Amino acid sequence: DTAVSQTPKYLVTQMGNDKSIKCEQNLGHDTMYWYKQDSKKFLKIMFSYNNKELIINETVPNRFSPKSPDKAHLNLHINSLELGDSAVYFCASSQPSGNEQFFGPGTRLTVL
Amino acid sequence: GEDVEQSLFLSVREGDSSVINCTYTDSSSTYLYWYKQEPGAGLQLLTYIFSNMDMKQDQRLTVLLNKKDKHLSLRIADTQTGDSAIYFCAERGGFETTDSWGKLQFGAGTQVVVTP
Numbered sequence: 262d263t264a265v266s267q268t269p270k271y272l273v274t275q276m277g278n279d280k281s282i283k284c285e286q287n288l289g290h291d292t293m294y295w296y297k298q299d300s301k302k303f304l305k306i307m308f309s310y311n312n313k314e315l316i317i318n319e320t321v322p323n324r325f326s327p328k329s330p331d332k333a334h335l336n337l338h339i340n341s342l343e344l345g346d347s348a349v350y351f352c353a354s355s356q357p358s359g360n361e362q363f364f365g366p367g368t369r370l371t372v373l
Numbered sequence: 374g375e376d377v378e379q380s381l382f383l384s385v386r387e388g389d390s391s392v393i394n395c396t397y398t399d400s401s402s403t404y405l406y407w408y409k410q411e412p413g414a415g416l417q418l419l420t421y422i423f424s425n426m427d428m429k430q431d432q433r434l435t436v437l438l439n440k441k442d443k444h445l446s447l448r449i450a451d452t453q454t455g456d457s458a459i460y461f462c463a464e465r466g467g468f469e470t471t472d473s474w475g476k477l478q479f480g481a482g483t484q485v486v487v488t489p
Contacts (some may be wrong), residue, residue: 267430270392292475302459317476351416354476360404361425362465362477363415 264288265365267352273371274342279320282337282368292316292357293335295327298349298367308349310335311357342372378479379462386488390451393483395462398443402464405438406477409445410459419447419460458485 265286274280284294293318295307307316313329324340335352349369355362374392385391397405406421421443422429422436429436435448449456463477 277451294476296477300483304416304461304477304482305474306478309476319476341403353477354418357475361418361419362475364408366415 265352266366267350267368269367269368270320271369271371272368273373275343275373276344278342279340280342280370281339282350282352284335284337284365286333286352286354286363286365288354288356290354290356291332293329293332293342294353294355295335295337296351296353296364297352300348304351308337309340315355326333339356341372342370344372345347346370347372353368375398376478377464377480379460379483380391381481381483383483384488385450385452385485387454389452391447391452391456391485391487393447393449393460393462393485395445395480396443397464397478399446399463399464400420400443400468402466404465405436405445406461406463406465407434407436408461408463408479412458415462416461420472446453449463452485454487454489457485459484 267371268283282323292311294309307321308327326338329335349367351352351367379395405418408416409419435452437446459482461482462480
């Protein structure tokens with residue numbers, strides 16, 4: 262039933278490690294996004310994909326590499342994790358012809 | 374977001390009305406949104422308004438848009454303790470260019486605390 266789902270919900274890891282966060286939507290949307298929410302709750306777009314193609318890359322370090330195997334999935338891989346990467350990462354999806362953008366439950370990443 | 378501003382905190386008594394204000398700068402914004410985030414939870418879409426509308430009502434929620442002043446407000450009638458949360462205002466660009474492609478530009482969020 263969940264429209265936009267993410268795994269894992271919590272991720273605790275050491276600096277320098279590589280980790281992935283997965284996102285899936287069952288809404289049939291063509292566009293998917295990754296947003297980052299920092300410790301002050303500020304939300305900022307990172308990436309936007311439409312129909313598996315990268316559309317927006319908001320000057321995110323190239324340690325972050327999104328991958329969209331199909332329209333329903335947008336995964337986020339992060340190499341060489343840094344302390345400053347600690348945040349909550351939200352996946353979202355929408356339809357270009359639609360008005361609503363739905364968010365997943367978030368993945369809280371803590372880098373030690 | 375530097376282009377969307379909100380007051381940071383609002384305290385309201387249970388049963389009163391809450392009004393959360395937001396200003397934005399992008400005149401090409403097509404839609405404006407209100408999201409609710411409860412502690413430890415994701416973002417719940419509450420309501421949205423198209424930029425050529427002045428007002429939208431949805432049960433206890435009323436959205437007012439003053440396009441000339443680029444001012445958006447969310448009124449919650451009969452505020453309940455379950456309304457305690459952070460409320461985010463967001464503006465959305467269109468899908469005409471790859472610069473915007475539907476991305477949401479968020480305000481910093483307004484923490485609403487409802488007291489009995």
